[in-house]
Amino acid sequence: MNAPLTPRTIRIHPSDNVVVVVNDGGLPAGTALPGGPTLVQAVPQGHKVALTDLPAGTEVRRYDVVIGHTAVDIPAGGWVNEQRLVMPGARSFDNLPAPQPPADLPPLDGFTxxxxxxxxxxxxxxxxxxxxxxxxxxxxxxxxxxxxxxxxxxxxxxxxxxxxxxxxxxxxxxxxxxxxxxxxxxxxxxxxxxxxxxxxxxxxxxxxxxxxxxxxxxxxxxxxxxxxxxxxxxxxxxxxxxxxxxxxxxxxxxxxxxxxxxxxxxxxxxxxxxxxxxxxxxxxxxxARQRTTCPVSELVVGVQCGGSDAFSGVTANPAVGFATDLLVRAGATVMFSENTEVRDAVDQLTRRAATPEVADAIVRELAWYDAYLARGQADRSANTTPGNKKGGLSNIVEKAMGSIVKSGNGPIHGVIAPGEKVTQKGLIFAATPASDFICGTLQLAAGMNLHVFTTGRGTPYGLAECPVIKVATRNDLARRWHDLMDINAGRIASGEATIEELGWELFHRLLAVASGEKTWAERWGLHNDLVLFNPAPVT
Amino acid sequence: MNAPLTPRTIRIHPSDNVVVVVNDGGLPAGTALPGGPTLVQAVPQGHKVALTDLPAGTEVRRYDVVIGHTAVDIPAGGWVNEQRLVMPGARSFDNLPAPQPPADLPPLDGFTxxxxxxxxxxxxxxxxxxxxxxxxxxxxxxxxxxxxxxxxxxxxxxxxxxxxxxxxxxxxxxxxxxxxxxxxxxxxxxxxxxxxxxxxxxxxxxxxxxxxxxxxxxxxxxxxxxxxxxxxxxxxxxxxxxxxxxxxxxxxxxxxxxxxxxxxxxxxxxxxxxxxxxxxxxxxxxxARQRTTCPVSELVVGVQCGGSDAFSGVTANPAVGFATDLLVRAGATVMFSENTEVRDAVDQLTRRAATPEVADAIVRELAWYDAYLARGQADRSANTTPGNKKGGLSNIVEKAMGSIVKSGNGPIHGVIAPGEKVTQKGLIFAATPASDFICGTLQLAAGMNLHVFTTGRGTPYGLAECPVIKVATRNDLARRWHDLMDINAGRIASGEATIEELGWELFHRLLAVASGEKTWAERWGLHNDLVLFNPAPVT
Ligand SMILES: [Ca+2]
Ligand SMILES: [Ca+2]
Ligand SMILES: [Ca+2]
Ligand SMILES: [Ca+2]
Ligand SMILES: [Ca+2]
Incomplete structure (x- = not known):
């Protein structure tokens, strides 16, 4: 090594037995992690390191959730990647936790x-x-x-x-x-x-x-x-x-x-x-119309991620989750979506459901989607991409845990099926495929007037119908795509900002864009076509 | 009636027991058909008239094919429409006729x-x-x-x-x-x-x-x-x-x-x-490239219809069929497609197959498509549109008989599955959905360098990738859409041209357009997006 390297890692939950490498370019073999093991091999940025010896068959925990079992013996300081991890089966819909929703978050006033x-x-x-x-x-x-x-x-x-x-x-x-x-x-x-x-x-x-x-x-x-x-x-x-x-x-x-x-x-x-x-x-x-002052409760925000990496779940998505809570506290509607990215967290969702009816509707939508995928001989694991894996996401369970944090910490107030209009305030599960433009199109149909899109690998996503605020998960992406990314959440990983600070920054930016400030996609005139979700046959 | 009306009708085959009204605006009750019955009610243009009394349950024949059974008693001179016709079930794939292909058509030389x-x-x-x-x-x-x-x-x-x-x-x-x-x-x-x-x-x-x-x-x-x-x-x-x-x-x-x-x-x-x-x-x-003289055998022509009416099967499509035969005689490749529009003629297709392998491949593709539709709880009858019915096509059987004539009269030399490239000369069944842009996209993938599209109701169809020659089935459409339709086959119905004459006209126009002459869609810059056929799930 030419320059002294300060190794940085992120551990999401105290009971996790892996951490994620933060440094641009990853970390070389022999790096001593602060208060942790020494790397037995090079580990790329965004990828996981075993904190203790993990003999074959050990549960690997991240987000305090079992994201898989080790397929081989992995020593402390070893690289935990998709080839060394056996994915768990999908959570059954039987015996799901009954709703024990958190209390509604305190109101947030004074924003328009x-x-x-x-x-x-x-x-x-x-x-x-x-x-x-x-x-x-x-x-x-x-x-x-x-x-x-x-x-x-x-x-x-x-x-x-x-x-x-x-x-x-x-x-x-x-x-x-x-x-x-x-x-x-x-x-x-x-x-x-x-x-x-x-x-x-x-x-x-x-x-x-x-x-x-x-x-x-x-x-x-x-x-x-x-x-x-x-x-x-x-x-x-x-x-x-x-x-x-x-x-x-x-x-x-x-x-x-x-x-x-x-x-x-x-x-x-x-x-x-x-x-x-x-x-x-x-x-x-x-x-003949003019802009007038409106309460934040008139916003209908759709949150989505695409081109995700291991940072999505530790930088951009938690910041979005913080902003989601702020919006819901201010009376707005926030939709989170992406069926295959919440499927493995179904037990978290039913627990957060505001009512038993909401819990039932969550299960109804996810079960319908399971059947839809099965009809085409696929399942939720078809979601992950080569880019996800290159970026450190080993499987759909790990990806889902990082995706769902966009929904914040509040109770889930309602559920809509694909293509339906949302009529409620609060936090809504809008059941859609995770496919970026299908999800965006369905959120538009639901009544979305503002869109938040997080990306780790980078995508030039845009919609002609609604402003899209793009949030980068990594400093490197934000640096290179400086005129495509609207917010840089990579600063959380590099210690320059906290999740709360970034969440507030995003919240303020959302209000500015809602009021007419242009996003990068709007300035360049970049947008993608609508894509309908048609599970029925063509003729 | 103010002006004397010359009633015109078309009977496709001597054994048919219905004829189709040709006159613009249809024919009023009391009209005596030449050599036939007197209309007992008004019959719109493109619609069918019973030539003899057809008691409930009688086979209705058009194209020498049973297109249904009468649902009610229909007197001679009565209107035979979709509400008075019971559609037959789909032809089973069992006991289909073995190939008895017509002889290859005589070669046609001298065109480039x-x-x-x-x-x-x-x-x-x-x-x-x-x-x-x-x-x-x-x-x-x-x-x-x-x-x-x-x-x-x-x-x-x-x-x-x-x-x-x-x-x-x-x-x-x-x-x-x-x-x-x-x-x-x-x-x-x-x-x-x-x-x-x-x-x-x-x-x-x-x-x-x-x-x-x-x-x-x-x-x-x-x-x-x-x-x-x-x-x-x-x-x-x-x-x-x-x-x-x-x-x-x-x-x-x-x-x-x-x-x-x-x-x-x-x-x-x-x-x-x-x-x-x-x-x-x-x-x-x-x-750096220049146009050079090429034999007609280098053409790969896709034929398709969309927005069809009862004239499609008696004017434009037979003219296309005649041109198909000319092209095949000159050594070109001609693809016909649209699974749901050939399904009811599967016995005609297997009979026309050049070899048993071709017959098997036809059945393989149509059976796969039946299963695909059934998976989504649909069948071939989902094909017909309100416009088809308004235009006189009672059901998919009748529509199919009018659609398949685009394939001409020669043997079927080969079959390709959706998305495959065609590698053969001659007449090819390119199995695709009938959906206009999906069919067009799949024919482009197959290697189409020239497209013929017939329409009765009228569609402004265009592709950016390949010239599309649009053929109108009716004079009225050709008159109104004079700068969108490239050829008027309505002249066949009005007696101004024969099928053969129009077939030759189309053939010559194809060569001119292949050589660089612009179609109407190209002159206006009109084209539709590609649409992929994806029978697999999204995630
Ligand atoms: Ca996502
Ligand atoms: Ca997505
Ligand atoms: Ca477009
Ligand atoms: Ca058609
Ligand atoms: Ca068509």
């Missing part, structure tokens, strides 16, 4: 943000024109129209933050009457009413698709603004629009649905004109 | 087109730079880079037709070891070597994804051009590039893979610079 109030009571953090699509066929035409709206119309509506085509690969060529089709259908429906779209619902339909507009939006399901209805135009705020009366659909005369196959469309540009004309009506109302 | 010859022997109809992605996470960054390439680089490479990001929603957050994962993986792999990309394979990877570049492209699976290898730069044509040797992957030094998480990337623009630098290497080689 500047948001766009909607007629339905929700609040947007952005003021976007969204165009819902019933079917993938219209996506090319919509892309053309969105480009025109962006160039020709938006400059005249300076209070509007942007235009978003809600394109997806659903709507036709799918088994729309299969039982699981309810998931993609309600996802598309609920996406349309995300708070960041100001209550304006504009729909683009082909005409012959399976997912007809009246099936997507049954009467009374969602208010659709009739284009002939000019209430709200030029006024200071959006207007409440009553649901359509029974039987009527928004594709009728005056509805805000553009149908490409309608007789009146002669020539491609007539389709574009129809879309632009309709867009103007919505843009006028959106443009 | 101007294409781009590739080192592997394939021929492109376009000269595109394609960027393959291993994972959805990189899509936002790629979109940013593609925009730069389009604006800043392409003007310097006038022989290059465009740049295409092969983005998709696969690569991570998926059960990549599930048995069915082979389908999306080989699809992404084979897409990269579509003939329209000139043999240049450029890959964008995140770094930590499940679908690692070396898993996507195992050594020896596909030649990857090393960026340090400048053979071919400035020369008149592309150079053959040997496969990587065993164990080596293209993500190593000098490979044509850009990995966003690599240490060298500091700041977002360094990622964009890496992509643009790599792109230039490929663009230089692509730009």
């Amino acid at each position: 943000f500047l948001g766009f109030r909607n007629a339905d009571g929700s609040v947007g953090t952005r003021n976007l024109l969204a165009v819902t699509t019933t079917v993938q066929c219209v996506a090319g035409v919509l892309e053309f129209a969105v480009e025109r709206i962006r160039k020709d119309l938006l400059p005249h509506y300076p209070n509007v933050d942007g235009v978003v085509g809600l394109t997806h690969s659903y709507g036709c060529g799918v088994a729309i009457d299969a039982p699981d089709a309810i998931i993609p259908i309600r996802t598309v429906r609920n996406l349309a009413s995300n708070p960041n779209f100001g209550g304006e619902v504009m729909v683009l339909s082909l005409g012959c698709e399976k997912l007809q507009p009246e099936r997507l939006f049954p009467a009374n399901a969602i208010p659709i603004q009739a284009s002939s209805d000019t209430r709200g135009t030029g006024s200071a705020g959006p207007q409440g629009v009553p649901p359509l009366s029974g039987g009527e659909t928004q594709s009728g005369a005056g509805g805000s649905t553009v149908v490409l196959q309608e007789e009146k469309h002669v020539g491609f540009m007539s389709m574009i004109d129809s879309i632009l004309t309709q867009a103007k009506t919505h843009l006028e109302r959106l443009n | 087109f101007l294409g781009f010859r590739n080192a592997d022997g394939s021929v492109g109809t376009r000269n595109l730079l394609a960027v393959t992605t291993t994972v959805q996470c990189v899509a936002g960054v790629l979109e940013f880079a593609v925009e730069r390439i389009r604006k800043d680089l392409l003007p310097h490479y006038p022989n290059v037709d465009g740049v295409v990001g092969l983005t998709h929603s696969y690569g991570c957050g998926v059960a990549i070891d599930a048995p069915d994962a082979i389908i999306p993986i080989r699809t992404v792999r084979n897409l990269a070597s579509n003939p329209n990309f000139g043999g240049e394979v450029m890959v964008l990877s995140l770094g930590c994804e499940k679908l690692q570049p070396e898993r996507l492209f195992p050594a020896n699976a596909i030649p990857i051009q090393a960026s340090s290898d400048t053979r071919g730069t400035g020369s008149a044509g592309p150079q053959g590039v040997p496969p990587l040797s065993g164990g080596e992957t293209q993500s190593g030094a000098g490979g044509s893979t850009v990995v966003l998480q690599e240490e060298k990337h500091v700041g977002f623009m360094s990622m964009i610079d890496s992509i643009l630098t790599q792109a230039k290497t490929h663009l230089e080689r692509l730009n």
Whole structure:
């Protein structure tokens, strides 16, 4: 060694028998850990070191949880990695602990943000024109129209933050009457009413698709603004629009649905004109809106992780968990998700459930997902990636324990199924796949107006529909991706900040971004497509 | 009636007991059909009329096939629609006819087109730079880079037709070891070597994804051009590039893979610079290429229909079938697909199979698809859409008979499974879902360099990777969508052209488009995203 190295490690819980190496570049063989063993081999950053001799078959504990049994004898100071660890079986759903929820956290007052109030009571953090699509066929035409709206119309509506085509690969060529089709259908429906779209619902339909507009939006399901209805135009705020009366659909005369196959469309540009004309009506109302002071309780925050490493569970995710608690204390809604990353902590979840009904709903969702994976001959262990393992996460149990800390320490107040809208305040388990864009899409459908995304390996994740605050788990990533990562939680590992300090920093940043401050993804215009969760067959 | 109406109907086969109304707007009650009954009620365009009394339980024949049994008594001149027809069960796979293939059609000589010859022997109809992605996470960054390439680089490479990001929603957050994962993986792999990309394979990877570049492209699976290898730069044509040797992957030094998480990337623009630098290497080689005269046998044509109506099976699809026969006679490869639309004609297919192996492969693919649908509690009848029914197609059996005529009259020479590459000439059953963009994506992966798409209701379908010739089934659609539809097969119904004439017209248009003539979708820049077929779970 050329320079003297100060070895740094993290032990999560006093009863853990492994620690994680913090130093950039890892630690070489022969390094004496402070108050611990000397490394018998080099151990990479983020990876685990045995604190005592662990003969084959020994329980390996991290987060005070058994993350596996040693497959071979590992001496004190030895490297504990995925090849030397046998993963435990999935926790049975039988005999789960009954709810013993922690007390509700003390209220947190005095924080506000500047948001766009909607007629339905929700609040947007952005003021976007969204165009819902019933079917993938219209996506090319919509892309053309969105480009025109962006160039020709938006400059005249300076209070509007942007235009978003809600394109997806659903709507036709799918088994729309299969039982699981309810998931993609309600996802598309609920996406349309995300708070960041100001209550304006504009729909683009082909005409012959399976997912007809009246099936997507049954009467009374969602208010659709009739284009002939000019209430709200030029006024200071959006207007409440009553649901359509029974039987009527928004594709009728005056509805805000553009149908490409309608007789009146002669020539491609007539389709574009129809879309632009309709867009103007919505843009006028959106443009009349202003940000107003709103309590933190109007935030609906989705937390997620992706490209995780062993630091995720000790830096970024605990800081997010601290911010989750702050948000919940301030009355906000916070959703945590990612079924396969909470599956192995199901006993922690049922214990934290606010009521027996919540505990039952948690088990219902995770059992459904187990069955869904089994149908495709997979299980929860399909979650981990090469990057996770390279980053020190040996298996899904270890990954799950590091993932679930994003949910903080409070009771779990509610559960929603994939694609459902959240209607409660507090901490919510929004059951979704862990897949980054599927999870993000489902959280958007649930009503998310602010997104927190932690990453250890690094991903340029972004969504056009909602600001995404990206949190790096490591200094090295934050340094290299300085103009992609919004917050650096690596400072926790290097001792420059505590979890509490970072949690508060994230909380303040969330309020600033909710009030209009741009994230890095927004500054670069980086975003990924929506991805629907469709467990039903295509045809 | 104000104007005298000349009733027009179409009877497909002499033994059919229904005819289809051709007139725009349908025919009113009291209309006397020439040589047939008088309508007892109004019948819409594209819908069926009973030629004789059909008491409840009578077989209804169209295409000389039983498309159902009458559910009620239908008098001669009555409307036969989906509510009055009971669909037959799916044909069992037992006791299917053994192959009795028609003789190979006589060769057709003397036709050529101007294409781009590739080192592997394939021929492109376009000269595109394609960027393959291993994972959805990189899509936002790629979109940013593609925009730069389009604006800043392409003007310097006038022989290059465009740049295409092969983005998709696969690569991570998926059960990549599930048995069915082979389908999306080989699809992404084979897409990269579509003939329209000139043999240049450029890959964008995140770094930590499940679908690692070396898993996507195992050594020896596909030649990857090393960026340090400048053979071919400035020369008149592309150079053959040997496969990587065993164990080596293209993500190593000098490979044509850009990995966003690599240490060298500091700041977002360094990622964009890496992509643009790599792109230039490929663009230089692509730009050196010229179109040369190629035999028709180098065409790999995918035929498909979408937004079908009752005319699809009597105008556009038979014309396509005629062109299919011409192409096969000239030595080309023609793929027909859409499992649920051939399922009810499985006995016709096994009879047409060139060999028993081909017949077995047809049954293997359709049986696998039956099981796939059943797993999601669906069956082939999930295929039909509201638009199909409105357009006169009562059920999937009737739709299938009209769909399968796109395959012409020759023997079936081969079968490929979803995502596989076609390696044979002749008529190929490429087993795919009927879902428009999934079918198109799989045909692209199979090596399609020209696409024919027929539509009755109308869809603005387009692909960025390959020209799509759209054929309208009806005059009315062709009139209204005059700048979206490339060919009007409605003239067959109105008696202005025969199936043969239209088939030849389509054949000539195919050669012109293959040689560089732009389709309407290309002129407007309309295209839809790729959609992968992933029957395995997400995680
Ligand atoms: Ca995660
Ligand atoms: Ca995730
Ligand atoms: Ca897209
Ligand atoms: Ca079709
Ligand atoms: Ca189709």
